[in-house]
Amino acid sequence: MKELATSFLGKECLIYTVNSQTLTGTVKEVTDGALLLESETTREAVNLEYIVRIREYPRNKKGKKKSVVLD
Secondary structure, rough: OOOHHHOOOOOOOEEEEEOOEEEEEEEEEEEOOEEEEEEEEEEEEEHHEEOOOOOOEEEEEOOOOOOOOOO
């Protein structure tokens, strides 16, 4: 998972966890056991063992973030 998460460094992503929580922010750092996620107001460290899915934030044709994300 560490190798996969490093491909998202510097990108704004949606992080899905085991307990169905969705986190949004920019991936700043990936270490052996955690991922550092930074948003406008917070910085969070997420355990890599609890991450189920990492997805780059979807954007429309003009490059703007989509207002509704359906999964």
